[in-house]
Amino acid sequence: xxxxxxxxxxxxxxxxxxxxxxxxxxxxxxxxxxxxxxxxxxxxxxxxxxxxxxxxxxxxxxxxxxxxxxxxxxxxxxxxxxxxxxxxxxxxxxxxxxxxxxxxxxxxxxxxxxxxxxxxxxxxxxxxxxxxxxxxxxxxxxxxxxxxxxxxxxxxxxxxxxxxxxxxxxxxxxxxxxxxxxxxxxxxxxxxxxxxxxxxxxxxxxxxxxxxxxxxxxxxxxxxxxxxxxxxxxxxxxxxxxxxxxxxxxxxxxxxxxxxxxxxxxxxxxxxxxxxxxxxxxxxxxxxxxxxxxxxxxxxxxxxxxx
Amino acid sequence: xxxxxxxxxxxxxxxxxxxxxxxxxxxxxxxxxxxxxxxxxxxxxxxxxxxxxxxxxxxxxxxxxxxxxxxxxxxxxxxxxxxxxxxxxxxxxxxxxxxxxxxxxxxxxxxxxxxxxxxxxxxxxxxxxxxxxxxxxxxxxxxxxxxxxxxxxxxxxxxxxxxxxxxxxxxxxxxxxxxxxxxxxxxxxxxxxxxxxxxxxxxxxxxxxxxxxxxxxxxxxxxxxxxxxxxxxxxxxxxx
Numbered sequence: 451x452x453x454x455x456x457x458x459x460x461x462x463x464x465x466x467x468x469x470x471x472x473x474x475x476x477x478x479x480x481x482x483x484x485x486x487x488x489x490x491x492x493x494x495x496x497x498x499x500x501x502x503x504x505x506x507x508x509x510x511x512x513x514x515x516x517x518x519x520x521x522x523x524x525x526x527x528x529x530x531x532x533x534x535x536x537x538x539x540x541x542x543x544x545x546x547x548x549x550x551x552x553x554x555x556x557x558x559x560x561x562x563x564x565x566x567x568x569x570x571x572x573x574x575x576x577x578x579x580x581x582x583x584x585x586x587x588x589x590x591x592x593x594x595x596x597x598x599x600x601x602x603x604x605x606x607x608x609x610x611x612x613x614x615x616x617x618x619x620x621x622x623x624x625x626x627x628x629x630x631x632x633x634x635x636x637x638x639x640x641x642x643x644x645x646x647x648x649x650x651x652x653x654x655x656x657x658x659x660x661x662x663x664x665x666x667x668x669x670x671x672x673x674x675x676x677x678x679x680x681x682x683x684x685x686x687x688x689x690x691x692x693x694x695x696x697x698x699x700x701x702x703x704x705x706x707x708x709x710x711x712x713x714x715x716x717x718x719x720x721x722x723x724x725x726x727x728x729x730x731x732x733x734x735x736x737x738x739x740x741x742x743x744x745x746x747x748x749x750x751x752x753x754x755x756x757x
Numbered sequence: 758x759x760x761x762x763x764x765x766x767x768x769x770x771x772x773x774x775x776x777x778x779x780x781x782x783x784x785x786x787x788x789x790x791x792x793x794x795x796x797x798x799x800x801x802x803x804x805x806x807x808x809x810x811x812x813x814x815x816x817x818x819x820x821x822x823x824x825x826x827x828x829x830x831x832x833x834x835x836x837x838x839x840x841x842x843x844x845x846x847x848x849x850x851x852x853x854x855x856x857x858x859x860x861x862x863x864x865x866x867x868x869x870x871x872x873x874x875x876x877x878x879x880x881x882x883x884x885x886x887x888x889x890x891x892x893x894x895x896x897x898x899x900x901x902x903x904x905x906x907x908x909x910x911x912x913x914x915x916x917x918x919x920x921x922x923x924x925x926x927x928x929x930x931x932x933x934x935x936x937x938x939x940x941x942x943x944x945x946x947x948x949x950x951x952x953x954x955x956x957x958x959x960x961x962x963x964x965x966x967x968x969x970x971x972x973x974x975x976x977x978x979x980x981x982x983x984x985x986x987x988x989x990x991x992x993x994x995x996x997x
Contacts, residue, residue, distance in 0.1 A: 668850075696850070735811055736847040740861045740906065741835040750860065754851030 453477075453484060457521045460550030463582040465519040471546075475517040476503055478531070480524045492516055492543075502532035502564075505545075509538030509570065517546045520563065525555020525589050530562045539570040539602075548580040551591040551617070560592040569632075571602040577609045583616030590618040597624045601632040603658065611638045613648065614756065620648040630658030630687075638667040639756045642675035642703070652681040656689035656718070665693040670752050671703030682710030685718025695724040698755060700748075759785040759808065759914060759947070764817035766803060766970075777803045778814070779970040785914070790940045790948045792961035794990045800970040801951045802844060805918045808949070809841035810834040821914070838913035842906075844922055844951075846899040848891050854902055855886040861906040874905040877938070879931040897924045904935060915939070916949045921957065929954075936960055955991040958982055966990055 453461070457479055465471070474492035477484045481501075488494050491511040495504045505516060518533060535545065553559040569575055583591035599607060613620060626634055634654060642648050654663045663683055671677050683691035695707040709722040729751050737747035766778040778800050785791055793801050806812045808819065810831040818827045826834055835841075849857070858874060859866050872882035878901035888894065890902060900920055907915050917936075921929055937960055939948055950957060958964055964981040966974035974981055985991035 730847070732843075732847045733849060735831060736843065737860065738831040739809060739811075739835050739841045740857075740910065741832060741863065742860065743832045750852065750856075751849065754849055754853075754856065757851045 453479060453521075454523075456523050456552050457484075460521040460523070460552055460582065460584070461519055464521075464548030464550040464580045465517055465546050471515070471517040473515040473517070474505075476505075478518070478520045480522060480527060481529050489514065497532060500532050501529065502534070505533065505535045507535070507537045507541050507543055509540055511538065511541040511543060513542060515544040515546065519547065520549040520561055522549070522551045522553075522559050522561055525553050525559055525587055526557030528558070528560040530564065532564045533566075535565065535567045537567065537569045537573045537575055540572045541570065542574040544576045544578070546578045548578070548582070549593055549595075550582045551585070551593070553583070553585040553589045553591050554587040556588040558590040558592055560590075560594070562594040562596070564596045564598075566598040567600065567607070569599065569601045569605040569607055572604045573602070574606045575608070577607065579609070579611050581613040581617050581620070583618065585616075591616060592619045593617050594619075594621045595623075597622075599624070599626040599634065601626065601628045601634065601661075603629045604631040605629075606633045606635075608635045609637070611636070612640075614639065614641045617648075618644075618646050620650070622648070622650045624650075624652045624654075626653070626663070627655045627657055628661040628663065628689075630660060632658060632661045634663045634665075636663075636665040638665075638669075640667065640669040640677065641672070641752070641756060642670075642677055643672040644675060645673070646675040647677075648675070649678045650680070651678075652693070653684070654682070654691065655684040655686065656691055657686050659688045661687065662690040663692070667695045668697070668755060669695070669705065670698045670700065670756060671705050672700045674702045676704045676706075678706045678708065680708040680710065681722070682712065683720055683722075684712040684714065685720050686714045688715065688717035689719070691718070691720040693722050695726070697726040698752065699726060699728055758787050758822060759783075760820040761804075761808075762818045762820065764804075764807060764814045764819065766800075766807060766812060767815045777970055778807065781817070781967075781970075781972055783965065783972065783975070785947050785949060787913075787945050787947050788943055789962040790936070790943065790950070790960065791963050791965060792950045792952055792958050793965045793967055794951075794953045794958060794985065795967040795973070796953075796989045799968045801967050802918050804967060805841070805916050805949065805951050808914075808916055809839060811841070835912075840907045840910045840912045840915045842903050842915070842917045842920060844918040844920070846903040848894075848899070850889065850891050852890050853886065854888050854890060854905075857890055857902065857906055858909045861909040866909070874908045875902075877908055878902070878905045878935055879928070880905070897928045900924055901928065901931075904932075908935075908939075913946045914949070915946070916951075918951045920950070921952060921954050929956075933957060933960065953990050953992050955986065955993050958985065958991050
């Protein structure tokens with residue numbers, strides 16, 4: 451696997467990868483495969499009709515992981531990639547995706563990853579997705595991920611989505627449908643600065659009895675950045691849904707939170723919470739009484755908040 | 758040593774200029790535990806906040822170890838060695854107890870170090886170090902963590918603003934033990950406690966009585982306490 455220093459740094463940022471990962475992996479670099487390994491239980495196959503891969507995880511595969519990071523370092527590169535995850539019944543796996551863009555040129559670089567998950571009955575998935583941008587060129591770093599999740603009975607999916615630095619434009623769409631007893635937990639952490647824009651839209655449909663969804667976003671908008679968090683939960687059965695948007699605004703940052711709950715069954719229980727505000731003055735003062743200056747206090751509060 | 762020279766503090770309230778602190782002169786000597794008491798609304802907490810730099814006096818000067826700190830910021834005073842425990846501890850989403858103790862101690866605390874500070878305030882360290890300092894903690898737990906951060910700082914001057922407010926009897930007994938222990942290990946430092954609980958007044962070296970923004974009495978515990986018993990400046994703990 452040949453990667454230069456910038457590509458290696460991006461890999462560390464998006465996948466905590468310092469070397470070749472254990473388990474199955476597929477590393478995509480500037481639209482080509484920089485390395486791939488399938489294992490006995492996890493098979494990675496290239497798609498033939500479009501760009502992307504199919505990941506087949508055998509039923510009852512336990513405690514295995516798949517890493518599929520993407521790095522872009524060529525300015526002006528634009529790609530759409532389709533990755534489908536077929537997760538067998540009763541499997542218990544960790545999937546780490548993520549995209550890092552380093553754009554030193556003047557043309558926009560863009561990666562749109564379309565991820566579709568078919569989560570088998572009783573399977574358990576932890577999905578981690580990190581986005582990161584760097585480079586001082588005029589070209590924008592753009593990421594528009596689409597995540598589709600189809601959950602069979604009694605399956606569980608925990609999604610951790612993180613975008614803390616350097617991505618100029620994001621329009622993220624997440625769509626999920628859940629059958630009986632399925633459980634979806636989403637933890638999104640987002641920080642925007644400069645002139646960045648980030649839009650995150652969720653539509654979660656609870657179709658089965660005893661299904662549940664908990665979608666929580668914590669975000670910070672600094673400088674002149676803008677964020678929109680649009681989370682909709684549809685309850686079509688006896689189910690529990692909760693969405694929460696908890697945000698800090700600084701400087702001229704702007705945030706629009708759009709609550710959306712749709713109950714189509716009398717036993718659906720749906721809750722939405724949203725709070726947007728600047729850092730509380732008393733939090734700053736408390737940390738200043740510990741000897742931190744105002745800037746250090748802000749950093750501590752934000753780091754904690756986005757942890 | 759802390760000196761307050763002719764300190765006044767005014768606020769604008771409903772278009773009127775209100776005097777909260779009026780020409781206060783005070784000396785807080787080293788090696789002493791001082792309790793500031795007096796009726797509610799008399800200006801005790803304001804005085805404590807003026808010393809910490811959270812409020813800036815309208816006139817007068819504050820000297821800390823001979824240096825004029827009247828214009829110094831909260832951060833500068835903290836770095837000079839002034840600690841302040843809030844009456845209403847602040848909550849933080851995502852910041853853990855261990856993080857707060859590390860910020861207070863200004864070093865990488867080990868689990869054992871953190872345990873020492875938390876045990877001193879009657880908390881089992883294992884259960885608390887990784888908890889977030891957020892709304893999941895009760896008022897009493899937050900107060901104890903607040904005091905633990907002051908212990909971790911171990912500065913020349915520690916100010917405690919009405920720590921007994923809103924805590925249960927068990928915590929109150931524990932609180933007195935913590936203060937007594939600090940008193941026994943005071944060395945060159947000094948401790949200011951804002952309180953009107955008789956049992957806290959009872960561990961003071963000196964008592965200052967503040968009423969209507971002025972110092973109405975100031976002296977050793979033996980001189981002042983007998984005159985306060987039974988007044989709102991020296992309340993018995995209600996559950997006793």
